[in-house]
Amino acid sequence: MTGSTVSGATAVPRSRRSRALGRRSRAIGRLVFLGPGLAYLIVLLLVPLALILSYTVFRRDRFGGVVYEATGENFTRLLDPLYLDVIVSSLKLATIATVIALLVGYPTAYLIAQLPRKWKTIALVAIVLPFWTNFLVRVYAWIVLLSGPGLVNSALGDLGLGPFEFLYNQGTIVTGLVYSYLPLMVLPLYAAIEKLDPQLREASANLGARPARTFVSVTLPLTLPGVVTGCLFVFVPSFGNFVIPELLGGGRSIMVGNLIRDQFLKARDWPFGSTLTLALLAVLIVLLLLQAWSARRA
């Protein structure tokens, strides 16, 4: 009786202490796991981003850099039709690339999802295989293919056709964007279609729906989150892209990415480059919010 009271009395503070210790060690554990990622984000993303955003309200220095005198001229300049046109044409090219990637990617993802398990794996590896090669090398490969004396033209020449001017127009840019980001469309679509219970499609047929109706009323609405994610994955890197328009579009500043790059590296106008960056970010943030909203509704 007394023995148990004594051990009970010491047990209470010990458990309280160990609980406090547990809490502290859990906090340390969290810091260890989160720390590196958090440090990476803060140092390499948030700080530079804050700097860039602060540049938007200052004047340019003549040879690059920033003069810390507040001004609103960067924003008025943004409304210049010259720059608005570039933003609009970037939106247009990125949208076209996204739509084409969706139209090509959906049937691809759908077919892969119907394959036997072994072939599914092989098909998915084939989809991500291009990522194992350097991005620039793959874009240069298109120049080799499409240039005046390139492979496609010489093949067509053997048939008595051409030569055609394939390179350095908006069509080539869209081709390059679709080619580069198609896997990012296929993967989320595949994940969404694969998750879909095949019995739902059978139920739809059983209730008298033709295959097209089943697709519109059952398959598509239930894979919509995958469609939205895939579109975002293609649109975001396409909209701000500067490598593909530079190499395949003939180097004229026809997309925001090139314009920003030129402002920083050629015109040495950091504040205006920052303002363009802000405009690009604003568009993407609006899109992300729309995606989050649609995902929550689904």
Next chain:
Amino acid sequence: MLQITGVSRRFGDVTALADVSLEIRQGEFFALLGPSGCGKTTLLRILAGFESPDSGTVTLDGDDLLGRAAHRRPVNLMFQSYALFPHMTVAKNVAYGLEREKLSKAEIRSRVGEVLEKVGLSAMAGRRPQQLSGGQRQRVALARAIVKRPRLLLLDEPLSALDKKVRAEMQLELKRLQHEVGITFVVVTHDQEEAMSLADRIAVFNAGRVEQVDEPVRLYERPRTPFVAGFVGAGNLFPGRACAAGVAADGLGVLPGVSDLPDGTPALLAVRPERIRLDDGGGVLKGEVADVSFYGGVSHVAVTVPGRPEPVLVATQGATRVRPGAQVGLAWTPGDGVLVPQ
């Protein structure tokens, strides 16, 4: 009404259906009963149009069914998983099939309302399937299938996802609904009690073949193959050879039964547990009580009989006074012993 003739289906080396022929009558509640993997679900999928047989024909009221695509068949299926559309409300799920028939909005609304009333879900019309209980989902699936007024309704393990109490309720409800709508029901199940309580006739499947087609009572009391005798109801099976008085059982002597087989034919004698009496004095077999379990309405007594590897099961009404270790005799009238050719 539904005529299935010589239907076979193989998947690689596995024979799912081997030369199956069945005739199902208008307005009948028909059950396909068998263990999992016996081919009953494959047959159901062939009727719905999700599978094609390698050979054989299926006609519905004389029309060839196999030549029609799944979405053109006057046959509806209630899926085992229910397969309700998660992005649609209950009312939308039920209306889906009617919308495909291009009916007017007003007619769709009135028929959906009517069928939801029939299954007691009018209050749930605006809910999504995820917001319903298992029993309610089952009713939605049923409503969605019967609202099209198909000539044939197929039900794939309709009650397997429900717990015991809801299952008993839904069994009664299914029978009532079938009676009300007058549609021919074909239900697939592996649960022999479910098949017996629901169906007018049962086809017992084993390894892709139909073993016996009969009314539940006849199936239970007069199994025609060893498989049916073993699968339908817990049975005591005594192997031996047919003789005039019943069966000359291996190692047990002559056991009473009704025999229409030629003497000497290898046969099984099947005796239902509830047909065996515990007889203190005599009986055809003697043994020792190994175990007694009380189930409320009935008690099961397992009796070890020398010369037989497994115990003989006896079911008695209510509680029993016998205790494990007691010596008892077992008796039954010859009419309760059924001879099954082996």
